[in-house]
Amino acid sequence: MIDFQSALALIKSAPRILFTTHARPDGDALGCLGALESGIHAVHTPVQTQLLLLTPCPDHYRFLLGQDPWVMGQNLTEEQVKTGRLDEFDLIIVADTAAKRQLPGIGDYLTARKTGVLVFDHHLSHDSIGAVRVIDTSAAAAGEIVFALFQAGGWPIGPFIADALFTAIATDTGWFRFENVHTDTLTIAGQLIACGARPDVLYRRLFQEFPPERLKLQARMVETLELHENNRLAVMHITNDMLRETGARRSYIENFVNEPMQIGAVEAVLLLVEQEDATTRASLRSRCNLDVNAVAQVFGGGGHARAAGVTLNEKLPIAREILLAAMKAALVEKQ
Ligand SMILES: [Mn+2]
Known part of the structure; x- marks a missing residue:
């Protein structure tokens, strides 16, 4: 069992939160950001939130995000990061990575920043990023860890969050085909369907609507x-x-x-x-x-x-x- 108490306390104490993830964001990365950003608003008001992507959001994943994200190089420059532009955020939540090489433009800043960085990740390789780190390499997707956070905090999961977390888990498991699928993966997926996730709609949207x-x-x-x-x-x-x-x-x-x-x-x-x-x-x-x-x-x-x-x-x-x-x-x- 992961202990989410420090993570929950950190979130509760932060009036301004920035969410980010690895470059070339995938379904897990964006599903986690969308779910976290939306979920935090429901339990923790008033809170200001901002999403930051290091490379643009692929069109077919845009529906996972509730707000328009900042994109590095468009809404924020590396120079601004270096000169402390992100200091205005009390907390930076990093999902689906803790590796500096996957965080171009902010990796050095996050490594140097000793407080107010919270990481949710399931990868094997990571650097010393994050004052509080929730890393579970047995999780099939970071979405599983975020789901556990919602449960630990008693945060409600509506259809938007359910779709986002279902997408996170389904995409990182190749739609439940890969070896990383374990009993919890399908239990969580079932619970997300009960909360309103629509696997058929999501599958079509993610894999069958390309030009x-x-x-x-x-x-x-x-x-x-x-x-x-x-x-x-x-x-x-x-x-x-x-x-x-x-x-x-x-x-x-x-x-x-x-x-x-x-x-x-x-x-x-x-x-x-x-x-x-x-x-x-x-x-x-x-x-x-x-x-x-x-x-x-x-x-x-x-x-x-x-x-x-x-x-x-x-x-x-x-x-x-x-x-x-x-x-x-x-x-x-x-x-
Ligand atoms: Mn992942």
Whole structure:
């Protein structure tokens, strides 16, 4: 059982609260922010709240947020953060990460700030961010931890919050398909449905309302598929040209990495995505005992044992060779 008393006391004592999460926010990150921001208003008045995203909110997740978020570089600059702009907030709540590298623009500020930072996270790798940290690496999603906070505080969960937390948990578990699903995951999901979450509506909204450009980009990515190590390791890539030629948005790439898992022999996947600044972002997945968090950490990335990410300061072909070699070595090692 997690002790939420310090977290609840910290929230109660804060008249102005800022909520933030990792760059390239996913369903768990945004579901937690939406639920927390809305939930706090219901139990703790008057309170001023502000959401801050470090990269923009993907359109298909916008419904999870009750208010327009600030976006780093648009409503707030790194310079303003450095000169103390965020000191006006009594509390900064960070959800779904505690890793500095995932908090571009505010990581240093959060590390230096010794009071008024509260973290809810479920990742293996983290830095010393947060005066109060609620970290449970056994939770399938940060949304499970936030749900437990609502319960510990006796906070009401209406349909908006139920949808947000259901989305957080459902997206981080691949809609309840991944190994991280445990009994509590489904119990909590059931309780959220009882509070008004609508799984059918959410599924359609999250996965079946994309424009054609997304499928066109996916087709281009699938054309790059290569299989190594007796089909156990799948490698794919996406270039800036592919994004431009298909007209697809970068945010559509989320979840593409799982496509090769429909091949029975595939145990691990490496997806490389060329970035606008010509560096390379890689997503690593595993469904065997290969620990992709360990592989990613060698290059300054991280995540979970079965799902991790890393950015290499290399052009795509070089990054591909480096990470392919590392994945092959890890796969052979774990045989
Ligand atoms: Mn998460």
